[in-house]
Amino acid sequence: MGLTSSARANSISTPATSATSSHFSTPTPSRQPTPPPQPQSSPAQPTMTDETKGNAALDRSFLDANVDELLHQMTIDEKISLLAGKNWWETTSISRLNVPSVKVTDGPNGARGASFFKMTKASAIPSATCLASSFSTDLISEAGGLLAEEAKARGAVCLLAPTINIQRSPLGGRAFESFSEDPTLSGRIASAYIHGLQSAGVSACVKHFVGNDQEHERNGEDSVIGDRALREVYLRPFQIAQREAEPWALMTAYNKVNGTHVSENKALLQDLLRKEWGYDGLVMSDWYGTYSVSESIEAGLSLEMPGPTIWRQPRMLNHLIMSHKLDPRAIDARAHEVLAWAQKLARLNPDIVYAVPTPERTRDSADERASDAKLLRRLAGEGVVLLKNDGVLPIREGRVAVIGPNAKTRVISGGGSAALRPLWSVNAWEGMVENKPNNVELSYSLGLQGAKFLPMLDECFTTIDGKRGFDLLHYSIDANGEVAHEPTVVDTHDVSDMFLADFRHPRLGQHYVSEVRAKFTSPITGRYEFGLTVTGQGWLYIDDELVIDNATKQTLGSKFFGNGTIEEKGRVAVEKGKTYTLRVVHDSRRLVSRTVAGTPFIVKGIRIGAFPLVDAHQAMEDAVKAARAADSVVLVAGLNADYESEGFDRPTLGLPLASDELITRVAEANPNTVVVVQAGSAVSMPWADKVAGIIQAWYGGNEAGNGIADVVYGIRNPSGRLPLSFPKRESDIAAALNFKSARTKVHYSEGIWVGYKHHNARGIEPLFPFGRGLSYTSFKYSGLAINVKKGDEWTAAGRVTVTNTGQVAGDHSVHFYTAPPPESPTGLRHPEVSLQAFAKVYDLAPGKSTTVEVKLDKYAISHWDEYDSTWKVEVGEWALKVGEDAQTMVAEVPFTIDNEMAWTKL
Numbered sequence: 094m095g096l097t098s099s100a101r102a103n104s105i106s107t108p109a110t111s112a113t114s115s116h117f118s119t120p121t122p123s124r125q126p127t128p129p130p131q132p133q134s135s136p137a138q139p140t141m142t143d144e145t146k147g148n149a150a151l152d153r154s155f156l157d158a159n160v161d162e163l164l165h166q167m168t169i170d171e172k173i174s175l176l177a178g179k180n181w182w183e184t185t186s187i188s189r190l191n192v193p194s195v196k197v198t199d200g201p202n203g204a205r206g207a208s209f210f211k212m213t214k215a216s217a218i219p220s221a222t223c224l225a226s227s228f229s230t231d232l233i234s235e236a237g238g239l240l241a242e243e244a245k246a247r248g249a250v251c252l253l254a255p256t257i258n259i260q261r262s263p264l265g266g267r268a269f270e271s272f273s274e275d276p277t278l279s280g281r282i283a284s285a286y287i288h289g290l291q292s293a294g295v296s297a298c299v300k301h302f303v304g305n306d307q308e309h310e311r312n313g314e315d316s317v318i319g320d321r322a323l324r325e326v327y328l329r330p331f332q333i334a335q336r337e338a339e340p341w342a343l344m345t346a347y348n349k350v351n352g353t354h355v356s357e358n359k360a361l362l363q364d365l366l367r368k369e370w371g372y373d374g375l376v377m378s379d380w381y382g383t384y385s386v387s388e389s390i391e392a393g394l395s396l397e398m399p400g401p402t403i404w405r406q407p408r409m410l411n412h413l414i415m416s417h418k419l420d421p422r423a424i425d426a427r428a429h430e431v432l433a434w435a436q437k438l439a440r441l442n443p444d445i446v447y448a449v450p451t452p453e454r455t456r457d458s459a460d461e462r463a464s465d466a467k468l469l470r471r472l473a474g475e476g477v478v479l480l481k482n483d484g485v486l487p488i489r490e491g492r493v494a495v496i497g498p499n500a501k502t503r504v505i506s507g508g509g510s511a512a513l514r515p516l517w518s519v520n521a522w523e524g525m526v527e528n529k530p531n532n533v534e535l536s537y538s539l540g541l542q543g544a545k546f547l548p549m550l551d552e553c554f555t556t557i558d559g560k561r562g563f564d565l566l567h568y569s570i571d572a573n574g575e576v577a578h579e580p581t582v583v584d585t586h587d588v589s590d591m592f593l594a595d596f597r598h599p600r601l602g603q604h605y606v607s608e609v610r611a612k613f614t615s616p617i618t619g620r621y622e623f624g625l626t627v628t629g630q631g632w633l634y635i636d637d638e639l640v641i642d643n644a645t646k647q648t649l650g651s652k653f654f655g656n657g658t659i660e661e662k663g664r665v666a667v668e669k670g671k672t673y674t675l676r677v678v679h680d681s682r683r684l685v686s687r688t689v690a691g692t693p694f695i696v697k698g699i700r701i702g703a704f705p706l707v708d709a710h711q712a713m714e715d716a717v718k719a720a721r722a723a724d725s726v727v728l729v730a731g732l733n734a735d736y737e738s739e740g741f742d743r744p745t746l747g748l749p750l751a752s753d754e755l756i757t758r759v760a761e762a763n764p765n766t767v768v769v770v771q772a773g774s775a776v777s778m779p780w781a782d783k784v785a786g787i788i789q790a791w792y793g794g795n796e797a798g799n800g801i802a803d804v805v806y807g808i809r810n811p812s813g814r815l816p817l818s819f820p821k822r823e824s825d826i827a828a829a830l831n832f833k834s835a836r837t838k839v840h841y842s843e844g845i846w847v848g849y850k851h852h853n854a855r856g857i858e859p860l861f862p863f864g865r866g867l868s869y870t871s872f873k874y875s876g877l878a879i880n881v882k883k884g885d886e887w888t889a890a891g892r893v894t895v896t897n898t899g900q901v902a903g904d905h906s907v908h909f910y911t912a913p914p915p916e917s918p919t920g921l922r923h924p925e926v927s928l929q930a931f932a933k934v935y936d937l938a939p940g941k942s943t944t945v946e947v948k949l950d951k952y953a954i955s956h957w958d959e960y961d962s963t964w965k966v967e968v969g970e971w972a973l974k975v976g977e978d979a980q981t982m983v984a985e986v987p988f989t990i991d992n993e994m995a996w997t998k999l
């Protein structure tokens with residue numbers, strides 16, 4: 094074995110840059126790969142103490158208790174204790190009064206469970222954009238039902254979801270986690286999701302209320318939003334959710350809105366949410382998103398999360414009560430909200446709540462897995478959007494070259510708190526192989542190593558005694574900074590992306606040294622590349638020779654919520670079949686020079702990657718050659734959780750590295766090239782005119798690959814339609830000039846002109862418009878009609894007949910828009926058209942017709958009047974239209990609004 098970088102070292106003396114000590118030596122590496130001691134009980138699971146025996150020790154009197162009487166029996170300190178979590182995921186219990194804690198879990202595309210480090214294996218539904226593309230409330234309700242079962246299997250009775258912020262810009266780091274740029278679509282899909290969850294007894298927690306539409310400086314930025322845009326665009330999904338599904342919990346956003354942090358914003362939490370909308374559920378803060386004591390309590394923030402509390406210390410609150418700064422009735426009100434919510438959930442799920450804390454379960458029985466897989470496959474496939482098809486799709490025969498950085502990668506979801514460990518996963522290549530028609534012959538070529546990080550350690554790596562994964566040892570550091578020679582914790586693990594957010598051990602203290610040991614049997618002769626990303630300081634050795642020093646010089650990156658370095662790489666010459674020892678040492682102490690801004694999470698993490706060194710030029714040439722030799726190409730490119738994540742926004746719409754070049758060259762080599770894009774939001778496609786087909790597959794969850802294959806092979810006739818506009822350039826995005834926090838403020842100067850409303854008003858041609866989505870058949874509309882109902886409140890029914898005019902059966906969602914009078918009596922400008930309703934037909938046979946009907950309410954014709962602070966309508970000639978997409982209306986029918994209307998309530 095030869096080294097291409099750095100020195101030989103058996104033990105490490107860190108330079109005097111170490112954060113808390115000037116010198117220490119790491120454990121001496123084992124020269125011979127000797128099996129370490131057997132794993133002790135998993136360090137991620139806390140040991141049972143009386144305190145953590147938790148709810149099992151309580152009687153169930155809480156189920157029948159009268160909450161007012163219960164509050165009456167409580168001491169002030171007991172009431173105060175209810176106002177913050179007990180730990181990261183649970184509310185506080187009061188054993189004297191048999192009040193149980195309840196457990197919550199993230200959200201939104203699955204139920205991760207309590208640990209970021211040792212995630213419980215889960216069923217991952219597709220990203221929110223994929224769900225919204227289905228335009229099917231029934232399907233999303235079903236997904237909510239599945240998520241409820243997933244949450245319960247983790248012992249949780251509240252899922253921190255759905256995320257219903259608006260895609261003000263597709264560059265938002267969490268755009269993949271939010272449904273749409275359109276408030277009606279967001280609100281309706283969210284309502285279906287909430288309905289699915291709550292009808293199975295699990296509380297939704299809609300988030301993040303409101304104006305958290307980007308990640309940059311999310312805790313401190315002030316979203317400056319005019320009243321009209323706030324009401325019509327950003328609050329609207331929350332309002333629809335409240336009207337249609339009544340979520341039992343709501344999470345406040347990190348940011349300020351118009352000068353005040355939402356978690357202490359009385360105008361939003363009390364005046365609007367509770368008084369105007371009649372919301373009677375629980376309001377919890379985002380994690381470390383509480384920033385005050387009495388202000389947040391009086392504004393209506395029921396629960397500070399996570400616990401233990403920073404702000405709601407009994408001593409502090411008693412002091413404020415004594416000094417008449419805080420009204421004790423506000424404490425009663427907040428405690429009442431927590432108790433009523435906990436009681437509702439305990440009544441619905443007594444066996445789950447009274448078992449907490451309990452080991453988390455993966456729903457992996459044959460039945461569970463079969464029914465989940467079926468629904469997940471449908472979700473992944475029904476959200477796929479066919480953006481372009483020159484006749485190359487569906488592919489049913491011939492030699493197909495599968496190419497691309499994402500083809501064999503497990504791309505499940507975006508990153509951050511949405512991250513999950515899937516119980517199983519099907520990548521695009523596996524989906525293409527598994528579902529291949531007989532006359533199709535497949536080949537594979539990488540084309541480009543397109544990821545931000547090298548792939549995680551795979552089956553070429555084992556523990557020293559040959560088991561799956563690797564050994565993981567943790568050593569304590571004493572007060573003098575000396576690292577112990579013997580490990581405190583001996584464990585094994587099998588995911589080399591380790592976010593140690595919740596890893597604690599009583600004998601390790603705040604800082605410690607971790608060591609990874611593995612045997613590596615090389616699958617190639619050539620050069621292997623290793624990558625190391627750390628929060629503290631790290632060193633990677635192969636056969637005791639230092640290959641990566643990620644300590645002496647470090648560059649901060651986006652990993653681990655902004656606490657991690659970029660990936661440092663090193664290369665090693667290897668021989669096929671030969672076994673080497675991999676050893677990584679991580680010192681959790683940070684370099685003094687490394688400051689982390691913009692995140693409340695100060696966490697530890699280690700990520701190790703490894704992959705045969707890719708010769709970029711050769712990889713591309715090979716792909717072009719493979720394309721030339723094939724009848725058609727399916728090129729799978731896109732982003733992944735490392736590019737699109739909570740914690741940071743995307744810098745550009747572009748695909749990473751040389752993806753665009755690869756696609757262009759492959760398309761030149763083969764005119765039948767179909768590009769499958771895996772990305773949670775819009776990406777730019779400078780090659781769109783050069784390729785024969787484009788499929789937007791989003792992040793498809795466990796069944797991503799099957800969802801893609803279903804559409805590629807025509808097993809499923811695609812019916813997904815874009816829930817957001819795909820702009821041609823960053824400068825075409827309405828928020829382009831005011832997206833990031835500028836000296837703490839984000840000015841929403843584009844007002845209500847978001848997404849397609851902006852494109853339509855300014856005549857900006859998008860790459861693909863909102864609502865775009867092709868099918869393998871065609872549909873025509875006829876008989877569009879609107880029937881305005883008589884009654885106190887304006888309501889109407891819209892109706893249209895859909896006919897399948899093509900050759901194959903298909904599903905189709907029908908999109909109804911309203912258009913205001915061309916001359917507005919108030920002089921206000923309104924969007925030319927705005928989506929107000931949609932309905933989906935399934936399995937419509939060729940030549941067959943069916944009629945869909947949708948309900949429209951007063952909001953379909955409303956706008957927010959900033960002068961009078963009410964909802965109002967424009968009097969005059971309106972139209973109901975059906976859109977092929979937001980730019981192309983294909984049918985319309987007029988209706989008249991004769992009378993002025995105004996209202997403020999829900």
Ligand code: BGC
Binds near residue numbers: 199253300510
């Ligand atoms: C996110 C929330 C999430 C919470 C708990 C926060 O960083 O903004 O969406 O539910 O963490 O993980």
